[in-house]
Amino acid sequence: MAIRVELGIPQNSRKPFQKRPVELGYVPASKLGAELLFDVISTAYERLSVIVTTNLPFENWTEVLGSERLTGATLDRLTHRCHILEATGDSYRLRDAKGRRTKRSSGTPKTPKI
Helix, strand or coil: CEEEEEEEEECCCCCCEEEEEEEEECECCCHHHHHHHHHHHHHHCCCCEEEEEECCCHHHHHHHHCCHHHHHHHHHHHHCCCCCCCCCCCCHHHHHHHHHHHHHHCCCCCCCCC
16 A cells, blocks of 8 residues: 655746655554645645555545544645546556566566567
8 A cells, every 4th residue: 555646846937847756655654754744735735736646545545644634634635626537457567477477487488578
């Protein structure tokens, strides 16, 4: 389970936004870490572009952020005036790994791609 946040931060008026990724997940965030994430999202709210990628449904974000109240406030700011794109189906990484394992177990030599 992971949450990835990217903020579009303007460098100056002539350069495009620079993405600053922040990765959370796998282990719950500390109380301070969760509060800092909320502060970043709250500061960016309606001012900067924010991209969030996650394999965690919204109802499970409390497992990472620790507090229902903080999670609700964070999601409130993220989901107001947003576009949610949900990708469904099998993970391409998992499918690729299974394919490699099958090829190795069948004894088929792996040919390098050029």
